[in-house]
Amino acid sequence: MKLKKMNLLFILVPLLLIALFKLYPVLIAIVESFFTGRIGEDRIFSGFSNYANMFSDPVFWKSLNSTLIFNIFINPIQIIAAIILALMLNTKFKGVRLIRTIMYFPVTISVTTSAVIWDLLLDPNRGLVNAILKAMGLPAQPFFTSDSQAMLSIIILASWKGIAYWMMFLMAGLQGVPANVYEAALVDGSNTFITTFKIVIPMIKRSILFVVVSDTISNLLMFSPMYLITKGGPNKSTNVLMYEAYKSTFAYADYGRAYAYVVVLLILIFIIVGVQLKAMRSED
Structure with missing residues (x-):
């Protein structure tokens, strides 16, 4: 009886914490x-x-469009790159630990510092990237100051910081694949390509699902680079929903508008994550 009560206590405590910090x-x-x-x-x-005011406001639809564009591109880039890097760095070769450390270095840098670094690198006038382009005889690019390049520049920044983070979760999943699986595949005449896509990746499906869902939620809620570098511009090309909710609270002091944006964002998250879970649901 005491054991059952202890088990119940261990279950109730995290449930209460989830209810307090997530559901409330x-x-x-x-x-x-x-x-x-x-x-x-x-x-x-x-x-x-x-909600009526929000749906009748062109700013909302522009923010929704920017949010969807950002996530349509960044999620596949981060997930696919993370899977490839995890597979490559899960093998044993000289210097692999050093390479893993170097790859993980961007994760250790704060979002603010990352934004400052990339803002300096991609500065249209004095940035290192444009200096290299000019040295190669190529025209300088506007990057964060351009309607057409600002979102792409933020995607590059966020991918640089995020890919290695999700790579580590996938590597943890790969570490759980027994060595005899690879040996059995080799004995059966399977090549690297077939072993990877027919055996290894299905075995880390739970890790991939976690990364897909977590990465999606993280990117739907991201607004720090937009706030620190572009301020939602130019011409609101990077004005995502979360940044508009932030402005509604701290710039306009309009809590009702901010909460309406947050609710729409939550619904969007539930829909996208629900589709992902259904698409990747295991047969068992």
Whole structure:
């Protein structure tokens, strides 16, 4: 009986923490999205007015478009690159540990520092990248100051920082694949390509699913590079939903609008993650 109570206690504690730090904020966001009122003012129940105003605002649709474009490109780039690097660095060769350390180095740098580094590198006038391009006889590029290149530049920045992070989770999954699996495949005459895609990758499907879902959520909520470098510009080309929610809170002091943006973002996350889970669901 005491053992059952202890087991129940171990289950209840994390469930309470999840409810407190995950479910409660979501509930607050949903409830508060039906109220209007700025800092220092009384809150007024306004029903769906925040959503009506949001859906009729061109800024919302531009932010939604920027969010979808950002995630459509960055998620496959990060996941595919992470899988390839994990497979390459899971093998044993001289210097592999040093290479792993070097690859993981961007993860250890804070988001703010990363943004400053890339802002300097891609500066259209004094940046190192444009200096190299000019030395090669190529024209300088505007990067973060261009409507057409700003989002791509942020994708490069975020990928540089994120790929190695997700690579480590996949390498952990690869470390769990028994050595006799590779030996059996070799005995059966399987080549590296078939062994990788027909045997190894299916065996780390749970790790891949975790990376896919976590990476998607992380990128849907990302706004730091947009805030630190582009301020959502130029011409709102990098003004994602999360950044607009941030501005609604701290720039406009309009909590109702901010919560409405957050709720829409949560719904978007649930839909995309739900599709991913269904698409990658194991038969067992």
